[in-house]
Amino acid sequence: MENFKEIDDIIALHGNDKSSIISILHDVQHKFNYIPEDVLEYVSEKLSISPTKAFGIATFYENFSLQPKGKYIIKICDGTACHVRKSTPIIEALRKELNLSEEKITTDDLMFTVETVSCLGACGLAPVITINDKVYGKMTPEAVVDLLNEHRKEIGNEDK
Amino acid sequence: MMKGSMIIDGRKIEFDNEKNILEVVRKAGIDLPTFCYHSELSIYGACRMCIVEDNRGNIFATCSTLPQDGMEIYTNTPKIIKYRKNIMELLLSNHDRDCTTCSKTGNCKLQELSSKLFMQEVRFESKTRNEEIDTSSLAIVRNPNKCILCGDCVRMCEEVQGVGAISFAYRGSNMKITPAFNRNITEVNCVDCGQCRAICPTGAITIKNEKDELINYLNDDNKRVVVQIAPAVRVALGENFGLEPGTITIGKIISALKYMGVESVFDTSFSADLTVMAEAEEFVERLEKKENLPLFTSCCPAWVKFADFNYKELSNNISTCKSPQQMFGSVLKKYYQEKDKEDGKETIVVSIMPCTAKKAEANREEFITNGKKDVDLVLTTQELSILIQQFGINFDNLIEDSFDMPFGFASGAGVIFGSSGGVAEAVLTRLLKQKPSVSDKEILFKNVRGLESVKEANFVIDGTEVRIAVVHGLKNAAELINKIQSGEKTYDIVEVMACPGGCIAGGGQPTPMDEEKRKKRSNGLYTLNRTAQIKSSEENPLINDLFEGLLKDDHEILHVHKK
Numbered sequence: 146m147e148n149f150k151e152i153d154d155i156i157a158l159h160g161n162d163k164s165s166i167i168s169i170l171h172d173v174q175h176k177f178n179y180i181p182e183d184v185l186e187y188v189s190e191k192l193s194i195s196p197t198k199a200f201g202i203a204t205f206y207e208n209f210s211l212q213p214k215g216k217y218i219i220k221i222c223d224g225t226a227c228h229v230r231k232s233t234p235i236i237e238a239l240r241k242e243l244n245l246s247e248e249k250i251t252t253d254d255l256m257f258t259v260e261t262v263s264c265l266g267a268c269g270l271a272p273v274i275t276i277n278d279k280v281y282g283k284m285t286p287e288a289v290v291d292l293l294n295e296h297r298k299e300i301g302n303e304d305k
Numbered sequence: 306m307m308k309g310s311m312i313i314d315g316r317k318i319e320f321d322n323e324k325n326i327l328e329v330v331r332k333a334g335i336d337l338p339t340f341c342y343h344s345e346l347s348i349y350g351a352c353r354m355c356i357v358e359d360n361r362g363n364i365f366a367t368c369s370t371l372p373q374d375g376m377e378i379y380t381n382t383p384k385i386i387k388y389r390k391n392i393m394e395l396l397l398s399n400h401d402r403d404c405t406t407c408s409k410t411g412n413c414k415l416q417e418l419s420s421k422l423f424m425q426e427v428r429f430e431s432k433t434r435n436e437e438i439d440t441s442s443l444a445i446v447r448n449p450n451k452c453i454l455c456g457d458c459v460r461m462c463e464e465v466q467g468v469g470a471i472s473f474a475y476r477g478s479n480m481k482i483t484p485a486f487n488r489n490i491t492e493v494n495c496v497d498c499g500q501c502r503a504i505c506p507t508g509a510i511t512i513k514n515e516k517d518e519l520i521n522y523l524n525d526d527n528k529r530v531v532v533q534i535a536p537a538v539r540v541a542l543g544e545n546f547g548l549e550p551g552t553i554t555i556g557k558i559i560s561a562l563k564y565m566g567v568e569s570v571f572d573t574s575f576s577a578d579l580t581v582m583a584e585a586e587e588f589v590e591r592l593e594k595k596e597n598l599p600l601f602t603s604c605c606p607a608w609v610k611f612a613d614f615n616y617k618e619l620s621n622n623i624s625t626c627k628s629p630q631q632m633f634g635s636v637l638k639k640y641y642q643e644k645d646k647e648d649g650k651e652t653i654v655v656s657i658m659p660c661t662a663k664k665a666e667a668n669r670e671e672f673i674t675n676g677k678k679d680v681d682l683v684l685t686t687q688e689l690s691i692l693i694q695q696f697g698i699n700f701d702n703l704i705e706d707s708f709d710m711p712f713g714f715a716s717g718a719g720v721i722f723g724s725s726g727g728v729a730e731a732v733l734t735r736l737l738k739q740k741p742s743v744s745d746k747e748i749l750f751k752n753v754r755g756l757e758s759v760k761e762a763n764f765v766i767d768g769t770e771v772r773i774a775v776v777h778g779l780k781n782a783a784e785l786i787n788k789i790q791s792g793e794k795t796y797d798i799v800e801v802m803a804c805p806g807g808c809i810a811g812g813g814q815p816t817p818m819d820e821e822k823r824k825k826r827s828n829g830l831y832t833l834n835r836t837a838q839i840k841s842s843e844e845n846p847l848i849n850d851l852f853e854g855l856l857k858d859d860h861e862i863l864h865v866h867k868k
Contacts, residue, residue, distance in 0.1 A: 182486055195469030196485040197493060204474045211486075 151176065152184055156191050163192050166202060170209055178214040185211070215251050215258035217296055220275045224264035232272040236261060238286035242293060256300060257293075309374030314381070324348075326367035326378065327355050335380050338389070338418045340396075340506050341455040342368045345805070345820070346464055352455050353392050354418065358385050393422050398429035400507070401450040407508040408691075412816065414506030415453060436481070441489035443668055444497035444661035444812070445510055447471075449481055452509040458482065458501035465805060467780030468611070470495040482509075494614045496779070498607035498803045499661030499812015512661055512813055516688040516695075522653045522681075523566040529641070529650045532562055533633045533712075535573040537659035537723030537808040538686045540829030544815040545690040546700040550822040551829035556705025558657075561693050563706060572708045573656065574715030576633035577722040577731065578842035579851070580604065583626045583863045584728075585735040588798060592769065597621045599774075599789065599796040602728050603865070604628045606666035607803035611779050616786060625864045629722060630656050630663055631672050633712070634679030635862040640712075640855055655682045657689050659723065659811035662803070671865050685813025716845045717837030724827040725777040725807035726760065729800040733773070734841045736766060759785055761796070777802045 155172045159165040169188055173180050180203055189199035203209045219239065223232050239245070239259050243252050251258040267273045270282025274289065281292060310319045311326075313333050320329045325348065330337050340352035350369035358364050360377040364385070367378075379385065397419060404410050436449035456473065459482060463469045470493045474483050484493040502510040522528050539555035548554065559570045588600050603609055603624040612619055627635065634654050641652035656663065666672065667680040684692075693700055707713065718734050721727030758781040761774045774796045776782045782801045788794040804810045809826035810818050839845060856862070 186485075195463070195472065195494075197469050197472040197474075197483075198463070200483075200485040201472040201474045205476045 149184075149187055152187055153191075156188065161191050163194055166192055166194060166199065167206075170203060174209060178216075178218075179210040179212055181213075182211065212251060213255055215256050216300075217256060217276055218258045218260065220260050220262045220265065222263075222265040222267075222271070222273045223261040224268070226268035227265075227272040230271040232284075234286045235272055235274065235284050235289050239289055239293065242290055257296075307372060309372070311372055311374070311376040311378065313378055320372045323372055326357070326370050326372050326376075329372050330355075330357070330367055330378075330380060337367060337380060338421065339368065340414060340418075340453060341457060343457060343460075343504065346457065346460040346504075349456050349460065352396075352453070354389060356385060356388060356392075358382050364388065390422055390424065393419060393424055394427050394429065396453050397424065397427045398431055400453060401448070402427075402431075407451070408511050408514065409451075409508030413508060414817070439489055440513075441491040442495065442497065442513060443491075443665040444495075444499055444513055445490070445502050446513055447490060448509055448511070449483070450509075451507045452482055453507055454480060454482065455506060456482075457504045457506065458510055461500045461504045465778050465780055466496070466498060466500060466611075466803065467778075467783045468494060468496055468498075471501065496607040496610040496614070496803065497662035497665040497812075498779070500804060501812075502661065503810070503812050503814065503816050503818060512685050512687055513664060514688060514691075515664070515682060516684060516692050518682050519565075519655060519684060519692065522655070527650055529645075529648075529652045530567050530655060531569045531571065531637060531641070531652060532567050532655045532657060533571045533573045533576070533630070533637070534558060534657045535630070535659055535663075535723060535808065536577070536720045536830055536833075537811060537814070537826065538657050538689070539833075540723070540809060540826045541659065541814045542686050542690055544822075545687075546693075549825065551825035551827075551832075553829055553833060554700075556707065557700060557703040558689070559706040559708060560703040561689075561696075561698050561700065564698055565692065565696055567655075569709040570706075571633070571637070571712040572715050572719075573629050573633055573658075574719035574722065575712045575845070575847065576629040576636065577719035577728075578716050578845045578848050579632050579636070579863065580626055580629045580722075580728075581718055581731045581735050581842035582848060582852075583632075583860070584624050585732050587624060587626060588732065589736070592766075592771070592797065599799045600624055602798075602800045604722065604728055605662070605802045605808075606660070606669075607662040608779065608782065608801040610662070610665070611782070611803065615783070619786070627672070627863060627865050628663075628666065629719075630658065630666065630683070631679055631865075632863050634667070634672065635674070636712070636851070636855065638674070638677075638679055639859075639862065653681045654679065655684065656680050657684050657686065659686050659808045659814045660804075661685060661812040663813075685811075686815060687813055690815070711847055711850065714845065714847050715837075716842050717834035717840045718842045719845070720833045720837060721830050723808040724830050725802050726775045726800065727807065727830070728802075729773055729775050729798060731842060732798065733764070735843055736771075737764075771798070772796045773798045773800075775800045777807055778805050779803050 155169055159168045170180055173184055185199055185203055186196045189196045203211060221232060221236050243257050245259050250260055265273050265275060267280055272284050273282045274284050308321050310317050313330055318329060318333045323329045327337060338354040340354060341349045348369050350366050353366055355367045356364050357367050357378045357380050404416060439447040459472050462471055471482050471484055473480060475481060484490050502512060522530050539553055540551050542558060543552040543554040544550050562570050591597050591600055601623045603626055612623060637654045645652055664683040667678055667683045672679045718731035721730060758778055759776045763770055763772050776785050806823035810823045
C-alpha cells in the first residue's frame with residue numbers, strides 16, 4: 146500500500162513508543178476518515194504491539210472506526226437537553242431518508258455517516274447536529290432533511 | 306518491606322511481604338474465591354470475587370490491595386455474602402449454563418464456586434450472545450458463549466508466551482475476547498500451546514477433542530492401532546483419578562489402552578533416545594564446522610511455530626531432527642510396512658501427548674508421507690482420561706502392564722524430555738559419554754535442572770567450551786533470543802520449551818496447574834530418570850538394534866525435510 150509512507154510520517158511525528166498508539170490512530174483516522182485494517186496491522190507492527198491488542202484498543206474507543214465513513218459525518222446529539230427537545234425524531238428522519246439504521250451507519254456510496262453522540266456542548270441550541278464539525282442548531286425532522294438535500298446538491302455540483 | 310499484622314474476621318494475622326491482602330487471607334486459612342487471580346500472572350482485579358469489607362464499611366478487592374498494619378477486614382459479612390452472590394449471579398447470567406453437555410463439567414471453576422456460594426437461582430435474563438464457536442484450530446476450541454471475561458487466557462498468551470493471539474476487544478456489554486479483527490484463531494499468530502485452555506476457568510477454551518477417532522480406528526478390522534506415550538503423560542494422568550501429581554501410572558495406562566483394544570503400546574521416551582542420538586550427532590557436526598550455532602532444539606512444536614512466525618532468520622539454527630513424536634511416527638510406519646503387506650491391515654499410529662500443539666504438529670505437511678500422516682492421531686492426557694472413564698475402566702484396580710517390544714525400553718535420559726532442561730541434559734549426557742574428558746558433569750546438571758525461566762551452563766569438550774541455555778515460556782525465549790541477536794549472550798545449544806516447566810505443564814494436561822503441581826510432576830520424571838536401568842541414550846540396546854537394522858541405511862527419516 147503506497148500510503149504506508151504517510152503512515153511512517155505519522156509514526157515519526159509521534160515516535161514509535163507503544164504509548165503513542167492513540168495519537169497515531171487519531172491521525173490515521175483523520176487522514177482516512179477511518180482506520181483501515183492493514184494500516185492498523187502496520188502500526189501495531191511498527192510499535193511492537195500485537196495486532197490483537199491494537200484491535201482491542203481501536204474497538205474500545207467509540208471515536209475510532211474500523212469501517213469506512215462517509216464524506217459527510219453527521220453527528221446528532223442525543224444528550225439530555227437534545228433528547229428532551231426531541232432529537233429522536235430527527236435521528237429517525239435522517240436514518241429513513243438515508244436508508245440507515247443503528248447498525249448500518251454509512252451509506253453505500255460513502256457519502257453520509259450518521260452517528261449519535263452524547264453531548265456536543267451546545268445545549269442552548271438543542272436539538273443540535275453537526276455536519277463535518279459545522280454546527281446546526283434548533284433542528285427539526287423537516288429542517289434536517291432540507292439540510293441533507295442541500296449537501297446532496299453540493300455533491301451533485303461537484304460531480305459536474 | 307511490608308511487615309505487620311492485620312485483623313481478619315476478628316483474628317490477628319501477621320503478614321510479611323505478601324503481595325496483596327488475598328495472600329494474607331489465604332494464609333489465615335480462608336479460601337476467598339477468585340477467577341482472575343493467578344500468582345504467575347499480573348494482577349487484574351476483574352472478577353471481584355475476592356472482595357472483603359473493612360471496619361469502616363468499605364468494600365474492595367483483596368487481590369489488588371496491599372496489606373497495611375492495623376487493618377481490620379471481614380471476609381464474610383452479610384453484606385459481602387450478598388454482594389459476592391450478586392456478582393456471581395451476573396457472571397452466571399451471561400454464561401452459557403449448559404453444564405450437563407459441557408466438557409469442562411466437574412472441573413469447572415465457575416461451577417465449583419457457584420456450588421460453594423450455594424447459588425440457587427439466577428434472577429437475570431440470559432444475555433448470552435450467540436457467538437460462533439471457533440473450531441478452526443487443530444489444537445483448541447474457543448466457545449465465547451462460555452467466557453466470563455476474567456482475562457486469564459489473554460494474560461497467559463501475552464505475559465507468559467509473548468504471543469498475544471487473543472485480547473479484549475470492544476467495551477461494556479459488547480466486550481469480548483477475540484483474535485485481531487474477529488478472525489479465526491488460525492488466522493493469527495496462535496502457536497497451539499494450549500496454555501489459554503490450561504488456565505481458562507470455564508469451558509470457553511477447551512482441547513480439540515478427537516477421542517472418538519480412536520474408537521473408530523479400534524473398531525475397524527482393517528486397522529492395527531499402535532500407541533506411543535510421551536513421558537509427561539505418566540506423571541499427570543493419575544490426577545484425574547484422585548492421585549497425587551507426579552504419581553507414575555504408566556503401567557495402568559498401558560493396561561487401559563490394551564483393554565480398549567490397542568495392539569501395541571510403545572514409549573515415546575524411546576524415540577527421545579533416538580532424538581538424543583541424532584541431535585548430538587548434528588550438534589557435534591555443527592560445532593566442528595562452526596556453523597548454524599547456536600543449535601535450537603526442535604522438540605517443542607509450539608516453539609517451532611513461534612519461530613516460524615517471528616524468527617525466520619533462525620530457521621537454519623533450529624535442529625533438523627524431528628521431534629520424538631514424529632520420529633517415532635516415521636519409524637513405526639516403516640517398521641510395520643512388511644507386516645501390513647502380510648496381513649493386509651493398515652497400521653495407525655496414535656500418540657498420547659501432554660500437548661495440544663502436537664495435534665497441529667502431526668498435521669504439518671513435512672510430516673505427511675505419500676498422503677498419509679506419520680502420526681495419524683494425537684490425543685492429549687485429558688482425552689485419554691475421558692476415554693478411560695467412558696470405557697468404564699476401573700483405573701484404581703488396573704494391573705500394571707509394561708511397554709511392548711521392540712520400542713518399549715528407554716534410558717533415563719529419554720524420560721526427562723518431558724521437563725524443562727531435560728532435552729539439554731539428555732544431549733549433554735550423550736556428548737559427555739562420547740567425550741569422556743569432561744569431569745564437571747554433576748555441577749553442570751544442577752545448573753540445567755529446575756524451574757527458573759532461563760538457565761545456563763558451560764562445559765568443555767576437547768578444549769572447546771560449549772555454552773548451553775535452557776529456557777521455558779515463549780516470552781522468556783524471545784527475550785533470550787534478543788540477547789543472542791544483540792550479541793549480549795552467546796550460546797552453542799539452546800533448549801526451548803513453550804510451556805512453563807516444559808511438557809509436564811503442557812496444554813493437554815490435567816488442570817488446574819500451579820507451581821507446586823509442576824514441581825511434583827517434574828520430580829516424578831526425575832525419579833524415573835534416577836531409577837532407570839540405563840542413564841544414557843547410546844546405552845539403550847534397542848537403539849543400537851534399530852540403527853543396525855531398520856535404520857541401517859536410512860538415518861534421514863529422523864530429520865525434517867521442509868517442503
